[in-house]
Amino acid sequence: MTVFKNYFRVLKKHLAIIIIYMVMFLGLIIMFTWNTGSKNDSFFASKVKLMVINEDTQSEFLEAFLDYLEQYAIFVEREEDEEARKNALFFREVEYILTIPEGFGEDFLNQGRMSLSKDTVPDSANAIFLDNAINNYLNIARTYIKHLPQISQEQLIKLVEATIGGQVNVKIENKLPDKISASNTFNKLFFNYLGYIIIACFVNGVSVVMFSFTVLEIRRRHVASPVSARRVGMQLILGNMAYLFCYLIIFIIAGYIMNKNRMLNTGTLLTWLNVLVFSLSCLSFSYLVGITVRSKKAIQAISTAVSLSIAFTSGIFIPQEYLAEPVLKAASFAPGYWYVKANNAIAQIISYDWTQLGKIFGYMGIQLGFAAAIMSIALLAGKRKAQKE
Amino acid sequence: MSLGLYFMRVKCLLRNMEGIFWCYIFPIILSTCLYLGVSKLGAVEEFETIKIAYVVGEAQTELSKEAGTAVSQEQAELSHEVGTAVGHNELLSVMKAAKLSEDKYMFDITLCSSKEAVDLLEKGDIEAYIIGGDRPELFIKENGLNETIVKSFVDSYMQKQITIKNILVSNPEALNNGLIDDLIGQTDFVDISDKHKKPDNIIIYFYAILAYTCIFASNWGLEEVINIEADQSMRGARISASPVSKMRLFACNMLASYTCHIISVILLFLYMKFVLNVKFGDELAYLIAICLAGSLTGLLMGASIGFWIKKKPAIKEAIIIAFSLGCSFLSGMMAVEIKYYVTEKFPLLAYINPVNLITDAMYSLYYFDGHNRYFINLMLLMLMAAVFTVASYFGIRRRNHDSI
Structure with a gap:
């Protein structure tokens, strides 16, 4: 097993970069999944970050109005400086700046025409949501003032409060129990990000080792040795598979430990199977790179370029639903797209019937197809290279 | 050199x-x-028309019947009066008519049975479905901004009904003084400030x-x-x-x-x-x-x-x-x-x-x-x-x- 041992000796020299990627990945995953808690059974309203610039004198009506907005907004501390407000809005520290002009409260109660003023991201859903909430309150209050002219400010506040208490009954139809749902969400995030690291680390690890073994002098040395070419090939395959399994086992265990809602169910096992299938296609790609590049420095460049391109376009860094259609179409020519698709489908699966499982296995089948195709090209390229030399 | x-x-x-x-x-x-x-x-930040389903037919009729037995005679009369004033299935028509801008509707509504609505929600084709009637019910898959927008819209509709009832109790003449028009024709109380350029933070x-x-x-x-x-x-x-x-x-x-x-x-x-x-x-x-x-x-x-x-x-x-x-x-x-x-x-x-x-x-x-x-x-x-x-x-x- 000389070749097998040498495989890991060469790999050891490049371990630093693989470890850096591993640490970076674990750091990233902790950052991105920190808030992945369990879902709530009951409805809770989304809230918008709101900064109120109240230039009016405080009145009971305005107080009641701002209390009402608490249902829909998280109040952000008021910034006095205009530039600081603009900064906060740009970086979404605040999503809605509401200015109540001087005299608005008085004017409103007297059915005047004064308006509030807002600064938001134009046409954003958050802005529209809060606009609706504000208008709803003020329109109800205005209707009471108009049709019940004798009403006092106190009565008005009570009446509006009682009115806005009338709310629709909401039911959440999530058939997956909370814990399973949370566990699936974590697995989806963890394994999707892992896709990027697998590509980067496999190209940096496997390709570098394969490159070392395909240097002309080393190949000549192998030919002159008593070990047959078949045995050398078998030991290299064994080395690659050992690397793949060691790598996956480390991350599968890490993912399992880090998952606060960990559970060993069919979904988790399917995710593990999917990452194994994806690793096979990455392994064949790394093999192809290793035997075709002309310098070790090029491997680092290929690793960075390919891993980043696939990560950005396949849905690893940015969810597939946020990517444009042409980008996704182009990405479907790489296994990363099908890997993420399978992970997303596994996270959403409710019943393990054949329709659902067939879809997931179909995605895995496509990845295996990629692995086979890339490996065929690699073998062909390898043979041609050997013939040329 | x-x-x-x-x-x-x-x-x-x-x-x-x-x-x-x-x-x-x-x-x-x-x-x-x-x-x-x-x-x-x-574009994700921008408001997109929300896909929802509205359940009509048997489910609604049954629910309406249930609701009908639960309310008092006085409330039923008032509801009838309000119903006549605003029309049946008013929630559906209000939601259909709700617009964000000249060419953008707030909701894309599919009319279907409750079974179909459940399927659509499960597949992710819609974000919520509503079973209409006197007491509408909202069904969602998960909490989110769009779900909150649908809820606040239906809330607003229900609150208008309550407003009508409250006003009619004290001032029955209000119906003849444009009460319904006042509630349907919403005034926009918030103007856009032109002080800031578009805060596109992706750049x-x-x-x-x-x-x-x-x-x-x-x-x-x-x-x-x-x-x-x-x-x-x-x-x-x-x-x-x-x-x-x-x-x-x-x-x-x-x-x-x-x-x-x-x-x-x-x-x-x-x-x-x-x-x-x-x-x-x-x-x-x-x-x-x-x-x-x-x-x-x-x-x-x-x-x-x-x-x-x-x-x-x-x-x-x-x-x-x-x-x-x-x-x-x-x-x-x-x-x-x-x-x-x-x-x-x-x-x-x-x-x-x-x-x-x-x-x-x-x-x-x-x-x-x-x-x-x-x-x-x-x-x-x-x-x-x-x-x-x-x-x-x-x-x-x-x-x-x-x-x-």
């Missing part, structure tokens, strides 16, 4: 494929990937990549030091034995590196502006000035690190990569919020970070009126360049090696 040395070095740099990849090609790949990834993200990622590319010149600065220092490389040893003035050769090499690097920065800038359509503001001269200053600062910073840190070249390279990546992280290349957080909580750190100074200068040109902030950033960057020039000068002068 100096010109000859300069052109020779330019030739060398352009033939170094590794350097060319990381400086010319990699930023373009990175910005393209980012563009492909985030091109739709801006910060592109600014940070451009700034990172400028500061990446530090690798080239370090390379020049390694090439000239006898204890750092074989070429340095050869140069030390040659009759050419080390200071002059270093100046020529640095100028050649600066030329090659600034071309890469300008190419990236043109690529971002004209191919990816990244918004940079309209002041091209200011933008080019900050790129020139950034690249110069990066180059001199690399040279200073090369001269003053007495370690192996590989360690110096690692220090530079870690430093430039760290600076980029703090200026928002990985997450824009970081830039805001650092500027707010640790302003000093923001002012001594060259990547942040370049990013912030570009951001100020795009987002703010006036150039105060831009010039503060530019001046600080030039000050850094001056400090690194002095450091490099003292690093190279009178440095000889007795034995290597």
